[in-house]
Amino acid sequence: MQLSPSLLLLALLNSVHAATVLAPAPEPTQFITLDIVNGPVAPDGFTRIGVLANGTFPGPPIVATKGQTLVVKVNNKLTDNTMRRSTTMNFDGVFIDSDNVFNEGSPFVTTCPFGPGESYTYTLPLGDQTGTFWYHSQLSVQYADGLRGTLIVYDPDDPLAHLYDVDDASTVLTVADWWHNTSTSGLAGYIATQIIPVSDSGLFNARGRYNSGPEVEYAAVSVVKGKRYRFRLINMSARANFVVSIDNHTMTIIEADGVATEPNEVNILTIYPGQRYSFVVTANKAVGNYWINAFINSGNAAHNLNLNSTLSRGILRYVGAQDEEPQTPMTAGPTGPDAVMLNEWELVPLDPIPAPEPDxxxxxxxxxxxxxxxxxxxxxxxxxxxxxxxxxxxxxxxxxxxxxxxxxxxxxxxxxxxxxxxxxxxxxxxxxxxxxxxxxxxxxxxxxxxxxxxxxxxxxxxxxxxxxxxxxxxxxxxxxxxxxxxxxxxxxxxxxxxxxxxxxxxxxxxxxxxxxxxxxxxxxxxxxxx
Structure with a gap:
C-alpha cells in the first residue's frame, strides 16, 4: 500500500518523535575507575616506564553529559620507586562548589596525596557546566610521566550546534610535551643546574618523533569532504606551548576553556599548558592529506638535542585520500600577512557577563x-x-x-x-x-x-x-x-x-x-x- 504525501509526512514525523522519545537519557551518575599503574609507554618510539591511568597514555577519556555527576575512583597501584608513588588527581576547569572543595584534588591545599595500595573517590557534580576539560596528577610534576587524560562534557542543547556536523571522540585533539627521563630526574636536574628541562619531543594525539628516532606514524584525523568538524584541542603539557594550524584550512574558534564564544575565524593559534579551545573546520578542500602543524615551543632546544619542533605534527586526512604523509613541506604554519592569529582579547563569550568592579x-x-x-x-x-x-x-x-x-x-x-x-x-x-x-x-x-x-x-x-x-x-x-x-x-x-x-x-x-x-x-x- 502506498501512503499519500500527507500520511507519509506524518509517518516520518512520528518516527522522528519516537526516536527522540526512545533515545536513552544519560544516567544521572557516571561511575569511572582509574587504576594508576607503572607501565611501558612509547609515544615517540622511545620506550620508557611511565605513570599511566589504566595502563594507557593518555589515560582513558572521560565522556559526560551536562547535568551528570562523575564519581571517579582512583586506585593507586604504583610500584616504581624511581618516580613518585603517591598521587592525587585534579580535574582541570571543572567547577567545584564550596561544600565539595575537599574533592578538588590540590595536594597540601585542599587534600593530601594518597600512597600505593590506597584509593580515593572523587565526586564531581557537573551542574550546568559543559565544554572541554582534562584530568591530571597534581602532585609535583608527576603528570609529565604520563598521568593525564581528556574530559569532555557534552551539551545536548549546544547553542552553537548549527555550526558543525561532527563532534565526537574522533574530534578530540591533544598536544603534549614528552620526556624520555622521569619527572623526578628532570626536577632534580633543574634544581641542580637551574636549566628547566626541555622535552625530547612534542606529541600530537599521543604520537611524535625526535631527532634520529624511529619514524613513528603520525596521528591522522579523518574527515569527509563537505562536512564541518568541531575539534576540541587540549594542551596537556607540563611546560610547552604549541603553535597550531592546518594547511589550507581555517579554524573558527567557538570555545575557550569551557566557555562558548562568538565565532572567531583564524588560521593559526598558540595554546599554552592547561588551555583548551574548540574550533570548527570545514572539510572543503580537495581530497588529500594536509599537515596539522603543532609546532612545539619548549625552550632552548640546545638543552636537549632530541627535540625537533618541525617533527611535532599530525595529518588531516580526507576519506578517499592515500594513506600517506602530505607531500607539502613541514612548516610552523602561516606567517607574515597570511597569518590570522588568535588574539585572546578578541574572544567574546556567547553569553557575555560584564566584569564586576573590584572590591x-x-x-x-x-x-x-x-x-x-x-x-x-x-x-x-x-x-x-x-x-x-x-x-x-x-x-x-x-x-x-x-x-x-x-x-x-x-x-x-x-x-x-x-x-x-x-x-x-x-x-x-x-x-x-x-x-x-x-x-x-x-x-x-x-x-x-x-x-x-x-x-x-x-x-x-x-x-x-x-x-x-x-x-x-x-x-x-x-x-x-x-x-x-x-x-x-x-x-x-x-x-x-x-x-x-x-x-x-x-x-x-x-x-x-x-x-x-x-x-x-x-x-x-x-x-x-x-
Whole structure:
C-alpha cells in the first residue's frame, strides 16, 4: 500500500518523535575507575616506564553529559620507586562548589596525596557546566610521566550546534610535551643546574618523533569532504606551548576553556599548558592529506638535542585520500600577512557577563632570582605547607597571621570581587590557572585594551610582554589554588592560594571520613612511597 504525501509526512514525523522519545537519557551518575599503574609507554618510539591511568597514555577519556555527576575512583597501584608513588588527581576547569572543595584534588591545599595500595573517590557534580576539560596528577610534576587524560562534557542543547556536523571522540585533539627521563630526574636536574628541562619531543594525539628516532606514524584525523568538524584541542603539557594550524584550512574558534564564544575565524593559534579551545573546520578542500602543524615551543632546544619542533605534527586526512604523509613541506604554519592569529582579547563569550568592579586589588610580581632555581610572587616562593590549607581552615585557622609567608595565601571576604594584575618582569610567559572557577580576562597579554563589558571568561590565561589583569568572585568560600600551569615553574614556587571567605568554610564544608584519613596515612608513609 502506498501512503499519500500527507500520511507519509506524518509517518516520518512520528518516527522522528519516537526516536527522540526512545533515545536513552544519560544516567544521572557516571561511575569511572582509574587504576594508576607503572607501565611501558612509547609515544615517540622511545620506550620508557611511565605513570599511566589504566595502563594507557593518555589515560582513558572521560565522556559526560551536562547535568551528570562523575564519581571517579582512583586506585593507586604504583610500584616504581624511581618516580613518585603517591598521587592525587585534579580535574582541570571543572567547577567545584564550596561544600565539595575537599574533592578538588590540590595536594597540601585542599587534600593530601594518597600512597600505593590506597584509593580515593572523587565526586564531581557537573551542574550546568559543559565544554572541554582534562584530568591530571597534581602532585609535583608527576603528570609529565604520563598521568593525564581528556574530559569532555557534552551539551545536548549546544547553542552553537548549527555550526558543525561532527563532534565526537574522533574530534578530540591533544598536544603534549614528552620526556624520555622521569619527572623526578628532570626536577632534580633543574634544581641542580637551574636549566628547566626541555622535552625530547612534542606529541600530537599521543604520537611524535625526535631527532634520529624511529619514524613513528603520525596521528591522522579523518574527515569527509563537505562536512564541518568541531575539534576540541587540549594542551596537556607540563611546560610547552604549541603553535597550531592546518594547511589550507581555517579554524573558527567557538570555545575557550569551557566557555562558548562568538565565532572567531583564524588560521593559526598558540595554546599554552592547561588551555583548551574548540574550533570548527570545514572539510572543503580537495581530497588529500594536509599537515596539522603543532609546532612545539619548549625552550632552548640546545638543552636537549632530541627535540625537533618541525617533527611535532599530525595529518588531516580526507576519506578517499592515500594513506600517506602530505607531500607539502613541514612548516610552523602561516606567517607574515597570511597569518590570522588568535588574539585572546578578541574572544567574546556567547553569553557575555560584564566584569564586576573590584572590591580588592592585588598585584603579583613574578620573578626568578639570579642563581636560584625558584620562582617568586611578590618576593615569596610558594612552599606547600605540611598541613593542607583546608585542614588548617577547618581547625579554625582563618586569619592572615595563621599562614606563613611561603604559603602565599591571600585572604578576602566572601562575595567580593578581586582584581589581580600579574606583572611578568622576565617576559617568560606564564599560563596562570585558577582552580574551581573561571576569571574574567579584563586585560589580556599583548594589548592595552581594558574590557569590562564582555571579556572572555576562562581558567588559564597567559602573561608575557604585557601585564595580565583578571577578576574573579569570592562567592565560593574555600582555599583555591592559583598557579602557573608550567609545572616546572609551579613546583619551584610560582603558586599561590586564594582564601575566599575562610570564616564561612566550616559552616558549609563537611568532608568525608575517607578524606580525613588521607593526611594521617600520607604522613605515615616512608619517603620512597610519597
Amino acid at each position: 580588592f586589588n592585588l598585584t603579583f610580581n613574578t620573578f626568578m632570582p639570579v642563581d636560584l632555581t625558584e620562582w617568586e610572587i611578590n618576593n615569596s616562593s610558594y612552599i606547600p605547607p605540611t598541613v593542607p590549607t583546608l585542614v588548617k581552615v577547618l581547625q579554625g585557622e582563618t586569619q592572615q597571621s595563621d599562614f606563613n609567608k611561603t604559603e602565599n595565601t591571600f585572604l578576602f571576604p566572601a562575595n567580593k570581587t578581586v582584581q589581580v594584575e600579574i606583572i611578568d618582569a622576565t617576559n617568560e610567559g606564564h599560563p596562570f590557572h585558577l582552580h574551581g572557577m573561571n576569571f574574567w580576562v579584563v586585560k589580556a597579554n599583548g594589548t592595552d585594551i581594558i574590557n569590562t563589558v564582555n571579556p572572555i571568561r576562562r581558567d588559564v590565561s597567559i602573561t608575557g610582554n604585557g601585564n595580565l589583569t583578571v577578576r574573579f568572585r569570592t562567592d565560593k568560600p574555600g582555599p583555591w589554588f592559583f598557579h602557573c600551569h608550567i609545572f616546572y615553574h609551579f613546583v619551584v614556587g610560582l603558586g599561590s592560594v586564594i582564601g575566599a571567605g575562610l570564616d564561612e568554610v566550616a559552616k558549609t564544608v563537611h568532608p568525608t571520613e575517607a578524606w580525613e584519613r588521607l593526611c594521617p596515612a600520607y604522613d605515615a608513609l616512608p619517603p620512597s612511597e610519597q
